[in-house]
Amino acid sequence: MLKINNLHVKLEEEDKQILKGVDLEVPAGKVHAIMGPNGSGKSTLSYVLSGRDGYEVTAGDATLDGEELLDMEPEERAAAGLFLAFQYPVEIPGVGNMTFLRTAVNAQRKARGEEEMSAADFLKFVRAKAKDLKIDADMLKRPVNVGFSGGEKKRNEILQMAMLEPKMCILDETDSGLDVDAMKLVSEGVNALRDEGRSFLVITHYQRLLDHIKPDVVHIMAAGRIVKSGGPELALEVEHNGYADILAEIDA
Amino acid sequence: MSTAVKMQAALISADARPASGAWLADARADAASRLAAMGLPTRRDEYWKWTRPDSLISAVADTAEVLDYEGEEPLFSDVDRLKVVFVDGVFSAEESDALEGEGLEIERLADAAAKDIHWAKDLYGVLETRGQTPVNRPIAVHNTAMATDGVVIRVTGALSRPVSLVYRHEDANSDAILHSVIRLEDGAELTLLENGPAAARFSSVLEVDVAKGAAFHHVRAQGRDHDRQAITHVFARVDAEATFKSFTVTVNGKLTRNECVIDIVGDNAVAHIAGAALGDGAEHEFHHDDTVFITHDAVACESRQVFKKVLKNGAKGVFQGKILVKPDAQKTDGYQKSQSLLLDDDASFQAKPELEIYADDVICSHGSTTGAIDEEALFYLRSRGVPTPIATDLLVLAFLADAIEEIEDEDIAADVTGRLDAWLARRRG
Amino acid sequence: MAGVDELIAKEGVEEETVEAVKSLAGAYKYGWETEIEMEYAPKGVNPDIVRLISDKNDEPEWMTEWRLEAFARWEKLDEPSWALLNYPEIDFQDQYYYARPKSMEEKPKSLDDVDPKLLETYKKLGIPLKEQMILAGVDGAEDMPAEGRKVAVDAVFDSVSVGTTFQAELKKAGVIFCSISEAIKEHPELVKKYLGSVVPVSDNYYATLNSAVFSDGSFVYIPPNTRCPMELSTYFRINAENTGQFERTLIIADKGSYVSYLEGCTAPQRDTAQLHAAVVEIIIEEDAEVKYSTVQNWYPGDENGKGGIYNFVTKRADCRGDRSKVMWTQVETGSAVTWKYPSCILRGAESQGEFYSIAITNNYQQADTGTKMVHLGRDTKSRIVSKGISAGKAQNTYRGLVSMHPKAKNSRNYTQCDSLLIGDKCGAHTVPYIEVKNNSSRVEHEATTSKVDEEQMFYCRQRGMDEEEAVALIVNGFAKEVLQALPMEFAMEAQQLVAISLEGSVG
Numbered sequence A: 001m002l003k004i005n006n007l008h009v010k011l012e013e014e015d016k017q018i019l020k021g022v023d024l025e026v027p028a029g030k031v032h033a034i035m036g037p038n039g040s041g042k043s044t045l046s047y048v049l050s051g052r053d054g055y056e057v058t059a060g061d062a063t064l065d066g067e068e069l070l071d072m073e074p075e076e077r078a079a080a081g082l083f084l085a086f087q088y089p090v091e092i093p094g095v096g097n098m099t100f101l102r103t104a105v106n107a108q109r110k111a112r113g114e115e116e117m118s119a120a121d122f123l124k125f126v127r128a129k130a131k132d133l134k135i136d137a138d139m140l141k142r143p144v145n146v147g148f149s150g151g152e153k154k155r156n157e158i159l160q161m162a163m164l165e166p167k168m169c170i171l172d173e174t175d176s177g178l179d180v181d182a183m184k185l186v187s188e189g190v191n192a193l194r195d196e197g198r199s200f201l202v203i204t205h206y207q208r209l210l211d212h213i214k215p216d217v218v219h220i221m222a223a224g225r226i227v228k229s230g231g232p233e234l235a236l237e238v239e240h241n242g243y244a245d246i247l248a249e250i251d252a
Numbered sequence B: 001m002s003t004a005v006k007m008q009a010a011l012i013s014a015d016a017r018p019a020s021g022a023w024l025a026d027a028r029a030d031a032a033s034r035l036a037a038m039g040l041p042t043r044r045d046e047y048w049k050w051t052r053p054d055s056l057i058s059a060v061a062d063t064a065e066v067l068d069y070e071g072e073e074p075l076f077s078d079v080d081r082l083k084v085v086f087v088d089g090v091f092s093a094e095e096s097d098a099l100e101g102e103g104l105e106i107e108r109l110a111d112a113a114a115k116d117i118h119w120a121k122d123l124y125g126v127l128e129t130r131g132q133t134p135v136n137r138p139i140a141v142h143n144t145a146m147a148t149d150g151v152v153i154r155v156t157g158a159l160s161r162p163v164s165l166v167y168r169h170e171d172a173n174s175d176a177i178l179h180s181v182i183r184l185e186d187g188a189e190l191t192l193l194e195n196g197p198a199a200a201r202f203s204s205v206l207e208v209d210v211a212k213g214a215a216f217h218h219v220r221a222q223g224r225d226h227d228r229q230a231i232t233h234v235f236a237r238v239d240a241e242a243t244f245k246s247f248t249v250t251v252n253g254k255l256t257r258n259e260c261v262i263d264i265v266g267d268n269a270v271a272h273i274a275g276a277a278l279g280d281g282a283e284h285e286f287h288h289d290d291t292v293f294i295t296h297d298a299v300a301c302e303s304r305q306v307f308k309k310v311l312k313n314g315a316k317g318v319f320q321g322k323i324l325v326k327p328d329a330q331k332t333d334g335y336q337k338s339q340s341l342l343l344d345d346d347a348s349f350q351a352k353p354e355l356e357i358y359a360d361d362v363i364c365s366h367g368s369t370t371g372a373i374d375e376e377a378l379f380y381l382r383s384r385g386v387p388t389p390i391a392t393d394l395l396v397l398a399f400l401a402d403a404i405e406e407i408e409d410e411d412i413a414a415d416v417t418g419r420l421d422a423w424l425a426r427r428r429g
Numbered sequence C: 001m002a003g004v005d006e007l008i009a010k011e012g013v014e015e016e017t018v019e020a021v022k023s024l025a026g027a028y029k030y031g032w033e034t035e036i037e038m039e040y041a042p043k044g045v046n047p048d049i050v051r052l053i054s055d056k057n058d059e060p061e062w063m064t065e066w067r068l069e070a071f072a073r074w075e076k077l078d079e080p081s082w083a084l085l086n087y088p089e090i091d092f093q094d095q096y097y098y099a100r101p102k103s104m105e106e107k108p109k110s111l112d113d114v115d116p117k118l119l120e121t122y123k124k125l126g127i128p129l130k131e132q133m134i135l136a137g138v139d140g141a142e143d144m145p146a147e148g149r150k151v152a153v154d155a156v157f158d159s160v161s162v163g164t165t166f167q168a169e170l171k172k173a174g175v176i177f178c179s180i181s182e183a184i185k186e187h188p189e190l191v192k193k194y195l196g197s198v199v200p201v202s203d204n205y206y207a208t209l210n211s212a213v214f215s216d217g218s219f220v221y222i223p224p225n226t227r228c229p230m231e232l233s234t235y236f237r238i239n240a241e242n243t244g245q246f247e248r249t250l251i252i253a254d255k256g257s258y259v260s261y262l263e264g265c266t267a268p269q270r271d272t273a274q275l276h277a278a279v280v281e282i283i284i285e286e287d288a289e290v291k292y293s294t295v296q297n298w299y300p301g302d303e304n305g306k307g308g309i310y311n312f313v314t315k316r317a318d319c320r321g322d323r324s325k326v327m328w329t330q331v332e333t334g335s336a337v338t339w340k341y342p343s344c345i346l347r348g349a350e351s352q353g354e355f356y357s358i359a360i361t362n363n364y365q366q367a368d369t370g371t372k373m374v375h376l377g378r379d380t381k382s383r384i385v386s387k388g389i390s391a392g393k394a395q396n397t398y399r400g401l402v403s404m405h406p407k408a409k410n411s412r413n414y415t416q417c418d419s420l421l422i423g424d425k426c427g428a429h430t431v432p433y434i435e436v437k438n439n440s441s442r443v444e445h446e447a448t449t450s451k452v453d454e455e456q457m458f459y460c461r462q463r464g465m466d467e468e469e470a471v472a473l474i475v476n477g478f479a480k481e482v483l484q485a486l487p488m489e490f491a492m493e494a495q496q497l498v499a500i501s502l503e504g505s506v507g
């Protein structure tokens, strides 16, 4: 599904190399996790994949189902099925959450040549999904993320994911800021979406999330590179020993 | 005969014109003809909507009694500085320090004028002329034509001590016109202090050219002689990575209008301009006008305007401020704050805080508030045992703090605060 | 009656069919023209034309005199130039000051008499004149039940009112809603008393011209303690070429009454600029409340700045009575040039004025708009929320005055002016005047200017919206507070207008 090949990225405005050759492949239906120290480039990777401004790809490429991602506009990537749950979801004052969702859903449908969803169908759809995530009606009416608590913002991201039904979901620290119950809810939301056609790339610092969303592969990212990959046990190792051992092992 | 024509006639008669070398004579002649073309300000001019220019342009200055400072040390007395003293607009050699210093060229305008060639030629009247669009500032033009003296300063390094212009007022009928030119070369630093009432009527123009990476700090205190009038203009050009900071404190004065025209022409420059005014119209008129025009004509520059006025007993405050962001002046960060505290029902405040923006990647804003003292804060202080008059003054000083914070030097800032406190205390009795 | 003899019918209308024009119209939905035979007064303005207009409306002598006096004053005035507007000089003698559909010569007595082309025009504009509304003069038909919510409409086509609906039902409630020309004849005592009492004849250049040559407009009187049983609206349509529209609206809300009034405007797409100079006067007595909402969508000119309406409008509400209240809401998306400052005179104690505005300029449009809040009475309150959006090569200026007079003790004003810039060739400007002459009042003014937030754009696009969609969404959010102040139906329309007005502004 997602193939990243020798990806090098620097900041557009500064001479700062952030990704220094990332290689990563997430096959269809799989859940991969990325862990790694603060500032190692995890969010940068997710932004570059989804087409945020401010970065320059100096080498390498990335494809989604064989399609070259990096040439596309952000909305084309979204329509192609790429979804990013932001580490810091953006607030948009004045724009109702519901309006936002509906515009997004219909924009993607249109881009894919599908028919737009009627207001009534949409309403039913969103209410059902919101209920699963215990998002109350009031939150749907409020402006996008404005005044939402940290946990509410993250749940709202998952709601959007559930509505848009992407095939490649990148979750950037969706677990941070969630209380224990919310973590469970969000994980259930994610697990409900798991199927053989859909892949996940879960960026996290904690094993806790991976208890709920069982990853097939865990990668460790450090200094702009994937330095180690392994099974779920790798996450446990990080949880117990931190990164020091792994990093030392690589340096050696 | 209109005043403009009268002034023009005065200019042409040889003895009315101060002796000057060719370079200065040319600048004066140019100003005289510009003035004749634009005429003097009238009450109908939009730019003079809230301040009457009449007494600033009358043929004879109104009398202003000299205030008895009762032995009070003037501001900046403790500061190690190079002192240049003007008494009623006339240079005082014995009170002034020797005009010299390391990294510094300093002389009187009158002396510079005697020279045939002078670096100030590129600045005298030049920044002033640039400042005439889009609005005319005829009194500044008049000053360029008629100034009797002033200082010209060129700085090449970082000065160890500030230059301090001291303006004493001794003659109740004096009418002073001074014009100073300052050039900071690349990376140079200068703190300019100005204080004192200067004259019964004082017209001042300051042209400041701040070259790349240079830093100019300006702190000004306008004397507290009650009936004095002042019309001042600062014209500044600020180049890349340079800093321009100017702060003015005003207490008393029948009429004060401080115009400041700043042109930011180089990228990543910073320009701050602030003012604190305290006026009590009980026994003497008080009218204070800040008119500011900041033009952003370069990328990624920052400008700040912070103006605070505390007014009572019929005191009047005016603020006209504008941020103009030219096309291509992207990444501009411009902020303007004008606030007035009206301590009683007779005081009034009029403001026109303008934004004119032709570039899109900018963050520009302004805020203006006018009103009485915060009753809740007052109550809080009183509930802690502070008597109302003291509590009020505390809140007044707190209100002025934002503007005073713009003074770079902490000792001077503390001194200014002290003077304001004393002014308030005198009125508390 | 020299003027009447000179009346000529303009020969031959535009060649293009309505459909052809429509297909050319692109973003502007209302750019088509109705092919209808018109009669025009000769071009230009002079006392004869003023008399002719008065005569066409069968006006009494006092009205004619009033107009002539205004004209004499106008001749002595200069066109103002202080606004941040830049347009070619207007030749006031190269305009038609009176144009009306020939079919309106005789007032229609029944629905069948109304020119079907007129009905068709309003139907196409989405004004439910035919199904829901019954034209004035159609006997006995007024009380037909309407579907949905009722809105009474006064439709003004070029210089004349073509019909006012629901008159009888309104009459039952004591409400008078008719064209101003009718009011001059039927209710001279009210017109005489109030006309020009809020916007004096010599108020400003355009208002003075309007006073001389206004051809029609709406008149509303709400009697004491009456809540107007439905929303009232006027729909203005400029159709004829080279014709200035000068309408005059007079609204009187007597003690304890309430009315919500809507105004909509469109015009065909043409290469030459057209003039529109309206005056709206509102009188609000004790405890009365008026809401006045405008969706101004005159033809803005094409993407090269050709054609469009020059819109010079004077609107003012006089809150005469204690506790009276006015709320202006405007969505200004059209016109090549807009010069408009709906104002509130807060005379009565505890009276309140509100101004909510969205002004969108794109391509070469220019808008200089805002409000005046003049606080005269004690405990008066005002609130200004202005959202300016500038795109393309457009210039957008907020200009406003907040004045607290010495007697306006304990008054409050809050002003928020935000500007959004889309693209680096446009401008956004803020010119507020603040005058405070007492210390028990509080004035707060805040203004910001910025471009559309990049993070927000990226977030929307990551969710699949294209740039234009994302901008429209974010701009609608930016303008939310104002959109919310509009009546429901208008809000929906306005929201779509925001998107349409910004078409082609990104990328």
Ligand SMILES: Nc1ncnc2c1ncn2[C@@H]1O[C@H](COP(=O)(O)OP(=O)(O)OP(=O)(O)O)[C@@H](O)[C@H]1O
Pocket (backbone or CB within 6 Å): A011, A018, A036, A037, A038, A039, A040, A041, A042, A043, A044, A045, A054, A087
């Ligand atoms: N726009 C930017 N400007 C300057 N530095 C940036 C920018 N974007 C990223 N960086 C820097 O690049 C590095 C990688 O950042 P990134 O956000 O990708 O880290 P991360 O692995 O997601 O960290 P965390 O675990 O804390 O979320 C950091 O040093 C960060 O400061």
Ligand SMILES: [Mg+2]
Pocket (backbone or CB within 6 Å): A042, A043, A044, A087, A172, A173
């Ligand atoms: Mg991160």
